[in-house]
Amino acid sequence: MTSVRLGGTIGIIGGGQLGKMLAQSALRMGYRVAILDPSEDAPARSTCHTFIHAAFSDFDALSQLCEISDVVTYEFENIDAHILRTLVNDYHVPQGAETVLTLQNRDLEKTAIRDSGADVVPYEKVTDANTLGQFIDTHGLPVIVKTTTGGYDGKGQMLIETEADLQSLDIPFDEAEWVVEKYLKLEREVSLTVARNVSGQVIHFPLQENLHKNQILYRTIAPARVDYMDEAKTAVDKIMNAMHFVGVFTVECFIDQDGKLYVNEIAPRPHNSAHHTIESCNISQFDAHILAILDHPMPEVYQHQAAVMMNLLGDDLDRLEAKLFTEPKWHVHIYGKDGRKPARKMGHVTVLTDDLEDALGALEQKFIKGV
Ligand code: ADP
Numbered sequence: 001m002t003s004v005r006l007g008g009t010i011g012i013i014g015g016g017q018l019g020k021m022l023a024q025s026a027l028r029m030g031y032r033v034a035i036l037d038p039s040e041d042a043p044a045r046s047t048c049h050t051f052i053h054a055a056f057s058d059f060d061a062l063s064q065l066c067e068i069s070d071v072v073t074y075e076f077e078n079i080d081a082h083i084l085r086t087l088v089n090d091y092h093v094p095q096g097a098e099t100v101l102t103l104q105n106r107d108l109e110k111t112a113i114r115d116s117g118a119d120v121v122p123y124e125k126v127t128d129a130n131t132l133g134q135f136i137d138t139h140g141l142p143v144i145v146k147t148t149t150g151g152y153d154g155k156g157q158m159l160i161e162t163e164a165d166l167q168s169l170d171i172p173f174d175e176a177e178w179v180v181e182k183y184l185k186l187e188r189e190v191s192l193t194v195a196r197n198v199s200g201q202v203i204h205f206p207l208q209e210n211l212h213k214n215q216i217l218y219r220t221i222a223p224a225r226v227d228y229m230d231e232a233k234t235a236v237d238k239i240m241n242a243m244h245f246v247g248v249f250t251v252e253c254f255i256d257q258d259g260k261l262y263v264n265e266i267a268p269r270p271h272n273s274a275h276h277t278i279e280s281c282n283i284s285q286f287d288a289h290i291l292a293i294l295d296h297p298m299p300e301v302y303q304h305q306a307a308v309m310m311n312l313l314g315d316d317l318d319r320l321e322a323k324l325f326t327e328p329k330w331h332v333h334i335y336g337k338d339g340r341k342p343a344r345k346m347g348h349v350t351v352l353t354d355d356l357e358d359a360l361g362a363l364e365q366k367f368i369k370g371v
């Protein structure tokens, strides 16, 4: 049972949209919130009692956050290993350091998933053109090369479809570490969001179906239009038996054209594909995370209605700004980021619907054609 009383302070490392929505859950439940973020206009600055403006590498500032907090969590997963281990040692950080440190690195992450017994797409760490060539000899083209650290929304990835691509690509092997993996023809992408509290209680959200555009999440449909919950749960159970999880996490999966499910990657924090849970479920992924790290018993999840979630990128806002709040069925979230860029995630919209295909069609009209 939780040792943090209502009114206690939850410290969050990172004040982007995930930190903001975590804070909104915590505030609604009666907790105080402290946030650390390097950006002066971080979205979560407006949703906390104390804001510490500091770099994620600023050990003194992070210690200060921990000092004023009864429990500490993170929305930012690339915290320096040494700093995180020290904080975990000295303060109440129930998620610990080891899982997030493994998941920071694609090579370690994929190895841990494979070792748990869940299926991953064939991959290999590559250090030069030779090791890359050997992988391609074994597995054939196409392949995708990804940096082992720091990549998100498709950043740090290179697709190699042909021999000519391979010849013309100049992968900077000296500047970063890389993994190569077989590039699959995907039938679907799905994700399963799960929360586990400190005592080990586990709850599952509905299976989500994810559509990507330019490797950025474009739409989530929940529940997924394919019945893969059992396969996804089996994979997640294997991973949970092998790795220690506390809080909310999302497992991204590929389904190939033979119907086989592979685990792609794991996010040890709230995930874009589960934003729909705010409106569509009895408990959101953000609520679940707060309850889990506080070691509260959690309710079983049920979904009120099917949902479509879409991200609002900068250029969507340019087109739709005047019409955003006129749609009766749109639940609009704007994160409050300064600096609108065409492909930057500025917000999202969730639509609850009894007719997914109809809702998707209507959104397509509005988003693409702006009518
Ligand atoms: P990120 O950390 O940027 O989310 P991912 O590995 O999840 O990186 O890749 C982003 C997207 O790129 C995936 O959701 C998928 O659409 C596509 N992708 C990545 N790897 C593969 C692959 N091996 N085969 C097919 N599609 C892939």
Ligand code: MG
Residues within 6 Å of the ligand: 153, 252, 265
């Ligand atoms: Mg991904």
